[in-house]
Amino acid sequence: MLSVADFTMACSTAREEAGKLSKDLDSSEFFDQDKDDKSGYARVIARLKHFIHRTCRGTLILHLTYDDVPGFASWLVRSGNGTGGIALYVTQMVKWAAKTKMPLHVQKIRSIIHELGHIKLSPHLLQNTLPPAPRQDVRRSPYASPFEEEMAWVFACAFMGFFLGDYSFNSRKDHARDDAPRFFI
Amino acid sequence: MQPIKRPKTNKTRSSKSPMETDTKRQTARMSSTVLKSKEPKPKPIHYSTLLFGKEGGVDGVRTLLVAAVRKERATKFDASEIDTICGLGNETPKSSKRLPSWAQIEKDSTLMTGFIFSLVTSLFDIRADSVLRIPQRVKNLSCGDYKSIVAEMETNGFGVIAAAGGNDLESIATDRQVVPYVVTRIFEEV
Numbered sequence: 488m489l490s491v492a493d494f495t496m497a498c499s500t501a502r503e504e505a506g507k508l509s510k511d512l513d514s515s516e517f518f519d520q521d522k523d524d525k526s527g528y529a530r531v532i533a534r535l536k537h538f539i540h541r542t543c544r545g546t547l548i549l550h551l552t553y554d555d556v557p558g559f560a561s562w563l564v565r566s567g568n569g570t571g572g573i574a575l576y577v578t579q580m581v582k583w584a585a586k587t588k589m590p591l592h593v594q595k596i597r598s599i600i601h602e603l604g605h606i607k608l609s610p611h612l613l614q615n616t617l618p619p620a621p622r623q624d625v626r627r628s629p630y631a632s633p634f635e636e637e638m639a640w641v642f643a644c645a646f647m648g649f650f651l652g653d654y655s656f657n658s659r660k661d662h663a664r665d666d667a668p669r670f671f672i
Numbered sequence: 673m674q675p676i677k678r679p680k681t682n683k684t685r686s687s688k689s690p691m692e693t694d695t696k697r698q699t700a701r702m703s704s705t706v707l708k709s710k711e712p713k714p715k716p717i718h719y720s721t722l723l724f725g726k727e728g729g730v731d732g733v734r735t736l737l738v739a740a741v742r743k744e745r746a747t748k749f750d751a752s753e754i755d756t757i758c759g760l761g762n763e764t765p766k767s768s769k770r771l772p773s774w775a776q777i778e779k780d781s782t783l784m785t786g787f788i789f790s791l792v793t794s795l796f797d798i799r800a801d802s803v804l805r806i807p808q809r810v811k812n813l814s815c816g817d818y819k820s821i822v823a824e825m826e827t828n829g830f831g832v833i834a835a836a837g838g839n840d841l842e843s844i845a846t847d848r849q850v851v852p853y854v855v856t857r858i859f860e861e862v
Contacts, residue, residue, distance in 0.1 A: 555851070562852065565829065567830065574852045
C-alpha cells in the first residue's frame, strides 16, 4: 500500500500535469458527451497525444492490433535511452468492451493517462538499466513494481478527478447544473 | 619481533546500502567490459529501409499511411473536420511547430509524420501495425536481419516492454517484443 507521502506525491504530480493540459483542453470538452460520441472523444484523445508528445520527449502513442501478450491493454515500449512510445493493444480493449460494455474510448483515455503516470513517476522504465538475462532466449524486462502500478493508477484517477472537478464547477457556472456524476471516467 | 603487516583496508563502513554497492560494482564491471571489447559498434538499423526498401523506404511508408487514412475518411469526414478534431493546420494547440493541414498532407504525402498519423488514428480505427503489415514483414525477414534486430534490442535494452505491473511479467521472450518495437521505431523515423 502507498504511504500518505507517496499518495500526495502522485496526486500533486497529477494536478500539475492536469493543470498544464487544461491550457489546451477545456474540461467541458473532456466530458462533453452531448457531442457526436466518436468525434468528441477522438478530440480528447488527440489532445492527450499532443500533450504527451510535447511534454514527454516526443513520445508517440500508437494503436496496435498486435495481441501477442493477451490480457494487457497498454505498454511502454522503449526505443532509445529515456525515450519510447505507448502501445495501445486495441484488440484486447475491444474484447473487454464486448465483455464489460466499457466503451473503447474510455479504456483508451484511461490507459493513456496511466502510462503518462508511469513516464512522470517512474522514468527509469524508459532508461537503460537492464539487468542480465536469466536465459539466452529470455531477458529480464524492467517492470513496474506493484508500488509503481499503484502510483500510476492513483495518478490516472487524480488526473481525471481534477478535470471532473473543473468541469463540475464550470458547468454550474455556465449552465446552472452539475451533471458530473453521469460521466464515465 | 616485527609486527605483522596487514594489508590496508578501508575500515570505515560505507553508509550506502548493499544494493547500491552491488549496483555500483555491476556498473563498474559492465563499463570495464565495454572498454575492453574491441568489436566495432554495429550500425543502428534503419527500419523503414529494412522493411520497406522495395517500396521506397520512409517515403513508401508515408504514402501507405496517407492512402490508408484517405480511404477511411473519404466517406466519413471532410479534410477540414480532421483538422479540427485532431488539431492539424491552424487548430494546433501551442507547440513549437505548426502542423500541416490534412488537405496539404493528402496532396503531398512527404508531410506525413509518425506523430500526425498517431493523431489521426484518434478518429479512425486504423492500427499502426496492421496498416503497414508489420507482423508479416517481420516474419519475412531473413534470419540475419531478424537476428540483427534482436541483437540491437538486447545490446541497448531497447524495445523492452515495460510497465507491466508485477514480476509475473518480468521475463518476456524477445520475440514477443519485436513487433511493437519495430512499429515504434518506424513511426519515429517517419
